[in-house]
Amino acid sequence: MGASAHRIGALARHRVVLLRRSPGQVVVYTVMACLLTLVVEPMAELLPTAGVAAPPGARAAAGMLVFCSLFMAGVAGAAVVDERVWRTAERLRSTPARPAELLAGTALPLLGLLLVQQVVVLVVASTLYPTGLGPHWPRLLGVGTAWAACVLGIGLLLAAVTTTSAQLSTVKDLTALALSTTGGAVVPLAALPSWLAPAGRFSPAYWAVAGYLGGPAPAGTAVAVLAGVAVVTFATATVLLGRRRP
Amino acid sequence: MLDAEDLRASFGRVRALDGFTLAVGAGEVVGLIGPNGAGKSTFDRVVAGIVRPDGGSVRVAGVDSAREPYRARARLGLAGQDLALYPTATVRENLRLFAGLAGLGRRAGAQALERTCTELDLLDLLGRRVATLSGGQQRRVHAAAAMLPRPAVLLLDEPTVGADPTSRLALLGAVRTHAQEGAAVCYTTHYLPELDVLGATLAIAVAGRVVARGTRERLLAEAGTDDLDSVYRAWTAASPGPGAALAGTREA
Numbered sequence: 001m002g003a004s005a006h007r008i009g010a011l012a013r014h015r016v017v018l019l020r021r022s023p024g025q026v027v028v029y030t031v032m033a034c035l036l037t038l039v040v041e042p043m044a045e046l047l048p049t050a051g052v053a054a055p056p057g058a059r060a061a062a063g064m065l066v067f068c069s070l071f072m073a074g075v076a077g078a079a080v081v082d083e084r085v086w087r088t089a090e091r092l093r094s095t096p097a098r099p100a101e102l103l104a105g106t107a108l109p110l111l112g113l114l115l116v117q118q119v120v121v122l123v124v125a126s127t128l129y130p131t132g133l134g135p136h137w138p139r140l141l142g143v144g145t146a147w148a149a150c151v152l153g154i155g156l157l158l159a160a161v162t163t164t165s166a167q168l169s170t171v172k173d174l175t176a177l178a179l180s181t182t183g184g185a186v187v188p189l190a191a192l193p194s195w196l197a198p199a200g201r202f203s204p205a206y207w208a209v210a211g212y213l214g215g216p217a218p219a220g221t222a223v224a225v226l227a228g229v230a231v232v233t234f235a236t237a238t239v240l241l242g243r244r245r246p
Numbered sequence: 247m248l249d250a251e252d253l254r255a256s257f258g259r260v261r262a263l264d265g266f267t268l269a270v271g272a273g274e275v276v277g278l279i280g281p282n283g284a285g286k287s288t289f290d291r292v293v294a295g296i297v298r299p300d301g302g303s304v305r306v307a308g309v310d311s312a313r314e315p316y317r318a319r320a321r322l323g324l325a326g327q328d329l330a331l332y333p334t335a336t337v338r339e340n341l342r343l344f345a346g347l348a349g350l351g352r353r354a355g356a357q358a359l360e361r362t363c364t365e366l367d368l369l370d371l372l373g374r375r376v377a378t379l380s381g382g383q384q385r386r387v388h389a390a391a392a393m394l395p396r397p398a399v400l401l402l403d404e405p406t407v408g409a410d411p412t413s414r415l416a417l418l419g420a421v422r423t424h425a426q427e428g429a430a431v432c433y434t435t436h437y438l439p440e441l442d443v444l445g446a447t448l449a450i451a452v453a454g455r456v457v458a459r460g461t462r463e464r465l466l467a468e469a470g471t472d473d474l475d476s477v478y479r480a481w482t483a484a485s486p487g488p489g490a491a492l493a494g495t496r497e498a
Contacts, residue, residue, distance in 0.1 A: 003349055010346025014332075014339065021334040091330040091391070094294035095347040096320040 007097045011105020015079065019109060025075050026113060033068035033121045037061045041129050048190035054213040057129025059188070062212035065121045066185040066205050069114060069151055070176035076110050076155025077168045080241070085165065103238070107152055114148035133212070139219045143211030146226035150204050153233030154179075160240035179205045204229045247272045247430035248322075248399045253292055253302035254454075255285075262288040263299065264454030270399070270430040275421065277441035278434045280451035281482050286434045287327050289451070290401045293432075294324040307398040320349065322399040323392035327407075327434075329384055330391075333377035337368060337387050340376060341394060348395035355394075362390045365420040367412070382413030389417055393424060400424055403434045418443050438474050448474075450481045457481055 019026070037060045044056035044063075052059065083089040092102055122140065125131055133140060158175060162168045180186050182196060183205025189197050200206045204226055211222030248270040255263040263285045270276045278286050291297040293304050295315050304311040304318070311318035331340050338359070345355035363369045366386045376384060389405050402421065406414045421444060425431050433446060441448065441462070448465055450458040458465060458481050462474060469477045 006349065006351075007347050010343055013346075014335070014343040017335055017339050018332060086332060087326075087328045087330040088332060090291070090296050090326060091324070091344075092347070093296050094319060094322075094324045094326075095344070096316045096349065097347050098316060 003096075004098070004101055007095075007101045008105045008108070011097070011102065012108050015106055015109040018079075018082075019075075019113060025078075026072070026117065029068045029071050030117045030120055033064045033117070034124045036064040036068070037121065037125045038128055040064060047188050049188070052213050052215045054215070055130055055132050057125060058131040058133050058213060060129070061122060061125030061131055061133070062209050063185045063188075065118060065125075065212070066147070066183070066208045067176070067180040068121075069117060069147070070154070070180050070185075070205065071172065072114055072117065073151050073155035073158060073176065074169060074172035075113070076107075076152045077159035077162070077172060078165065079106050079110060080156060080159035081162065081165055081168050084163075099238075099242070107156075110152055110155075111145075111148050114151055115144060118144045118148065136214065139214065140212065142223050143208065143219060143226070146223045146230065147204075147208040147211070149230035150208070150226045150233070153230040153237065154204075156237035157233045157240075160237040179203045182206075183209065185209050247274075247307055248293065248432065249303075249305040250289070250293060251303045253289065253304065254300045255288055255292055255297060256300055261454055263292065263302075266302070266451070266455050268432070268449055268456050268459070270432055272398075272428045272430055273425055275425045275431040275433055275441075275444045275446040276449050277438075277444065277446035278432055278449050278451060279436070279438065279441075279478060284451040285454040286451050287403050290324060290326065290403050290432065290434065293399075293401060294322060294326075295319050321397055322401060323395065323397035324401045325389045325392040325403065325405055326401075327403040329388050331376045331384060331388055334375060336373055336375050337363075337379070338372040340387060341391060344391040345394050348397075350395060358394050358396070362394050362420075365393075365416070365423060366390050367416045380410070382409040385409045386413050386416060389420065393420060396424070396427065396429070398429060400429050400431045402431065404436065405433070406435070406437065406440065414440075438478065441474075450478065452482055 041057050041060040044060040122133060126133060154175065158168055158171050162171055182199045183203030184192065184200050185205045189200045207217060207222040207225040210217040211219050250266060250268045253263045253266040266285055266289055280286055288297060292299045293306065295311060295318065306318040307321040309318040309321060341359050342355060345358055350358055363372060366389065368386055368390060371379060371383060376387060379387065385405060385408065389402065392400060405417050409417065418440060421431055421433060433444060435441065447461050449456050465477050466472055466474065469480055471477060
């Protein structure tokens with residue numbers, strides 16, 4: 001157990017080094033979420049709420065956070081694709097580290113980063129506008145953790161089905177736009193075209209927004225759905241990555 | 247120290263290893279030579295556990311790598327044909343990772359890092375990002391990552407490709423030191439004079455198997471020549487060339 005924790009620690013520390021060396025995407029997507037919240041809030045006041053009681057500031061923050069954090073799936077995916085491009089994936093496989101240790105060492109810092117992004121965006125949003133989210137921090141913590149795991153799983157799955165950084169970038173953008181748009185993160189479901197709105201519940205973005213806002217779906221259900229998506233995407237990515245012949 | 251018996255591995259229709267058998271003793275450097283496509287790199291990858299063989303067995307320092315793959319990997323170091331380093335990280339950061347994965351604690355890792363970097367003349371480069379290094383310097387770091395934990399079995403696949411003379415000398419010196427300390431070294435190269443510098447025994451691989459094995463003197467005597475190039479050409483011309491080992495179409 002000690003040896004395993006030691007190896008995971010070595011990998012996690014190294015992942016932090018690599019993230020610090022290339023912070024651009026993380027900074028951009030975090031700042032983007034804050035700026036979009038700032039400019040979208042006035043529009044949120046005018047859009048239908050479909051019974052969600054949260055103030056416009058909270059609705060803008062939740063939507064823009066979910067929208068921008070989906071692009072962070074690219075940061076997660078890059079952790080895998082870069083290992084392939086640099087040929088370090090093979091080197092890691094020749095070490096005593098088990099696959100679960102390699103995954104944990106890579107995933108833990110990324111999970112932490114996704115959580116930090118959420119904290120920054122929600123805190124900035126709460127200083128810009130009244131969001132009413134502060135007292136609900138236990139719910140935010142649960143939803144935020146499940147959503148971070150979900151984004152991480154999506155990123156790993158995208159890395160498993162792509163080969164190059166360019167492919168990952170393209171697929172990541174399409175996935176982020178599709179999931180956030182259909183899920184009501186960019187425009188509330190109630191304001192979407194009638195033919196598109198029913199697809200919302202199939203997007204994890206819908207459950208993330210609902211979880212942050214405490215409606216229309218209960219937070220517990222949102223956490224369960226997001227955790228389920230995370231498990232499925234992780235498992236699928238693990239199988240697909242394991243099948244790749246070096 | 248390294249016992250590979252009758253290894254077989256195919257990639258689609260290409261039979262990369264076709265009964266590859268090689269044993270390397272403690273303190274021995276084996277120069278693994280052969281034409282492109284002979285299976286040399288695939289052999290290293292099978293021993294290191296990156297590729298699962300279709301048949302055969304491998305024992306690394308007495309550990310069966312099929313039954314206990316992670317214990318076996320803990321006893322070997324691999325520097326493959328392609329550079330495998332993190333370009334945005336420094337030399338020290340790269341080596342710290344591999345020291346940690348090899349189970350070295352902070353103090354032991356620092357000592358191993360200093361010792362290996364002294365051998366490979368990397369001390370002045372520790373703070374430099376790998377992407378800023380020359381090809382030869384990167385080759386030394388690549389080898390250092392494999393040598394750091396002082397493994398019982400060392401697999402080096404063309405470690406001096408593209409290396410300048412300074413880097414080449416440092417690498418060869420470090421390999422000799424490892425062998426003198428008891429490591430079994432499998433050294434793949436196309437530069438035959440390096441094997442003289444290392445005092446290596448030879449294994450000539452062709453079409454997925456070892457066709458000649460022994461000391462330089464013995465192979466020369468058997469061939470009736472004093473030119474190792476002639477011995478190499480004779481063995482590689484006599485056996486099927488690369489690509490001939492297609493499953494189901496092997497020539498007699």
